[in-house]
Ligand code: SF4
């Protein structure tokens with residue numbers, strides 16, 4: 001018997017929450033608060049356990065039952081391999097993210113399209129003909145996989161700039177799923193400018209689950225970071241739209257911060273708290289703009305978060321979504337020391353937010369999660385869209401040799417294999433493969449933000465201790 005490699009512990013006295021210890025096992029997701037003596041038992045495994053008292057043996061039995069104690073390391077590693085295989089092969093859910101257009105009505109500060117006035121003239125927009133093929137292609141997947149649920153995410157660019165395709169896809173796929181007894185959920189990731197009650201009412205009967213809207217700081221900061229292409233501010237209009245739709249559907253707020261904007265977020269949180277729709281917000285969470293060390297050569301793409309050191313986009317599409325309740329890739333949350341600060345500020349004001357621990361594994365590890373570009377090209381995750389060498393197929397054609405090779409690369413991703421005995425492997429899977437590809441030149445290497453996980457666990461432990469005190473009292 002030995003302690004699981006996935007145990008993490010937080011002595012609560014370190015965070016002023018008493019003298020016990022918070023224990024979590026990231027593989028089983030078991031969480032307990034135990035006395036220091038019990039926690040110390042885990043260190044004594046393998047040494048002189050024959051001298052344990054009955055009480056200590058009972059405690060060990062409970063810890064074993066919850067996965068804190070395992071037979072041997074090899075067995076544990078085999079279980080983790082199986083866990084990732086199960087995630088990859090799971091047929092419970094089919095997820096399709098559709099980029100209805102790469103056009104955008106914003107000129108975000110961190111988006112290289114911001115000062116390119118003719119971008120929208122050339123940016124791809126899905127035709128109704130292609131949308132009809134997306135429906136057919138999805139129906140074929142539904143029949144082949146027979147999932148319990150189907151998640152359609154509308155994304156871009158700004159997805160609401162192509163409302164005919166957005167409406168067409170949701171309505172047709174709703175009928176397709178209902179005919180097959182499959183539950184359907186629709187998420188929209190939008191800059192919020194065109195999110196009117198009419199749009200929500202039109203989507204609501206077809207499984208609208210939630211919308212995620214980006215606010216990049218307080219009024220002035222947001223207007224600086226996310227102006228219209230003509231330079232006008234967008235904050236007031238977005239807030240007005242949130243006010244009008246907040247009772248009609250789940251609204252999550254996300255935001256992308258950098259050094260120049262991060263200090264304005266507490267003021268944004270105060271502002272949101274004062275709004276009458278505050279308690280209707282499903283989730284509020286922020287993440288840093290990811291800077292890329294090497295220049296890239298994007299074509300026709302509008303990434304709003306992944307930007308290069310020279311202000312150029314990476315090869316991904318708009319990544320403004322990560323961090324909210326309807327995220328495409330919530331893994332992109334965990335990147336910066338400021339994350340923990342803003343998470344605590346968000347919680348302090350009573351908003352639901354990401355916990356900084358339960359992050360993944362993300363879409364890229366799931367065989368039945370796809371992103372489809374406006375031209376019908378298929379990708380393993382939103383972060384690789386637009387770079388044809390990483391396309392895994394096309395809705396109109398058989399898979400080419402290059403696409404088959406790309407698909408194999410994604411299917412065999414296992415960056416966590418290099419993570420040795422890191423306790424966060426089940427939650428992290430080695431980090432964001434897009435970031436690893438961009439920053440390290442190899443998608444199959446760990447992109448490590450362990451400190452963020454550690455900070456998340458401390459925060460999680462603090463909340464658990466507070467809850468326990470409240471229960472006892
Ligand atoms: S690899 Fe990165 S960008 Fe792609 S889904 Fe995962 S976290 Fe998101």
Ligand code: SF4
Nearest residue numbers: 419422428430446448
């Ligand atoms: S990338 Fe870092 S935090 Fe993630 S599993 Fe690997 S070592 Fe752990």
